[in-house]
Amino acid sequence: MRKICLVDFDMSVTGGVEQVTSELLNELCKNYEVYLYEINSNGVPAYDLDPRVKYIRGVQGQVRLRGMITGTFRRFIHLVKNRNIDTVMLMGNYPALIVSFTRFFTKAKYIYCDHGGLMNQWHQKDITAIRFWSACVAHKVVVLTEKTRRDYIEKFHLKENKVECIYNWIAEEIGEAKKSYDCSSKKILTVGRLGKEKGYDLLVEVAKKILPTHQDWQWHVYGSGEMRQMLEEKIEEYRLEDQLILKGNVDHAYRYYSDYAFLVLPSYREGLPLVLLEALELGLPMVSFDIETGPNEIIEDGKNGYLIPPYDLEQMGQRMTELMEDASRRKAFSTYEGNKDKFSKNTILKQWIRLIEGLHEK
Numbered sequence: 001m002r003k004i005c006l007v008d009f010d011m012s013v014t015g016g017v018e019q020v021t022s023e024l025l026n027e028l029c030k031n032y033e034v035y036l037y038e039i040n041s042n043g044v045p046a047y048d049l050d051p052r053v054k055y056i057r058g059v060q061g062q063v064r065l066r067g068m069i070t071g072t073f074r075r076f077i078h079l080v081k082n083r084n085i086d087t088v089m090l091m092g093n094y095p096a097l098i099v100s101f102t103r104f105f106t107k108a109k110y111i112y113c114d115h116g117g118l119m120n121q122w123h124q125k126d127i128t129a130i131r132f133w134s135a136c137v138a139h140k141v142v143v144l145t146e147k148t149r150r151d152y153i154e155k156f157h158l159k160e161n162k163v164e165c166i167y168n169w170i171a172e173e174i175g176e177a178k179k180s181y182d183c184s185s186k187k188i189l190t191v192g193r194l195g196k197e198k199g200y201d202l203l204v205e206v207a208k209k210i211l212p213t214h215q216d217w218q219w220h221v222y223g224s225g226e227m228r229q230m231l232e233e234k235i236e237e238y239r240l241e242d243q244l245i246l247k248g249n250v251d252h253a254y255r256y257y258s259d260y261a262f263l264v265l266p267s268y269r270e271g272l273p274l275v276l277l278e279a280l281e282l283g284l285p286m287v288s289f290d291i292e293t294g295p296n297e298i299i300e301d302g303k304n305g306y307l308i309p310p311y312d313l314e315q316m317g318q319r320m321t322e323l324m325e326d327a328s329r330r331k332a333f334s335t336y337e338g339n340k341d342k343f344s345k346n347t348i349l350k351q352w353i354r355l356i357e358g359l360h361e362k
Helices: 016-028 065-082 093-105 125-137 146-156 172-176 200-210 228-237 253-259 274-282 313-324 327-335 345-359
Strands: 003-008 033-041 054-060 087-091 109-113 140-143 163-165 187-191 218-222 244-248 262-265 286-289 305-308
Touching (some): 003 065, 003 093, 016 033, 016 345, 033 065, 033 093, 054 065, 065 093, 093 109, 109 125, 109 345, 125 146, 140 146, 146 163, 172 274, 187 253, 200 218, 200 228, 228 244, 253 274, 262 274, 262 313, 274 286
Parallel strands (some): 003 033, 003 087, 033 054, 087 109, 109 140, 140 163, 187 218, 218 244, 262 286, 286 305
């Protein structure tokens, strides 16, 4: 039986990488002996892990980068050698930075998994350097979108067969939450951490344009983060207190999607947005800026939602208004099946198993 170790930075974080890592662990442990190595342990994992997953904690508490590297290096090599681990999966940039050096001291095959978009942070030289080093050192690179795959090959001059695109799958429990589409709903949904890259400064400007002329509509925002105070101030300034509502964090936000008319993603950058995958599975129409990576591999413009030229607030407002005023169009978008199968767990798990087994073919 193959032995696989997934490396994450901190599993106590309620983030997309940690959610994907836990889901992948819970499936791979059905076929393989699976380990989770957590570099910086700061509490219990945010997502449930199958008891078959062997969970190993690294350094604990607040530690500087150098301390993490020195605290991980020998210990991880010892783990891989002693447990005869043959496949190591580095889940993100910081795990890759800290652990990729160990590749030269073990016989394991290393897979670098980038959960972002290369060109989204191309001008951040430190992040780009980490990605370049990790891609060169690893035996395989896995990215979330076909656009990012092409970027890796072209920008880093990698061989075509070294980089693979494997989507995140849509979790089965999300499909179980699906209900009939509610054409009478007059509520708009946005879900995501209230961070600068998520475009909430743009969201509030669009809200200012469209909500005052649609007094019977509300726009609900789920999430928390550093942009909350700015949003609260803008909501008060624009007198939108009764229409643009900050709902805070909730567990399993997808359970509320059926209460809404459509979902809006105003982000500046994304990898492969989980909120769009959830909306796709639940038949919720979507509106998003057509940013560098992500939305255009999920949204089919004019079929299950709208793709808006990046940061065009006028067109974003127009498309949202069209949906607000046309229940039949919202209904048509909600029933479109289109490209859902390529995000199914069965399809994507087969890709992972094929990749892992292919690494060890002689």
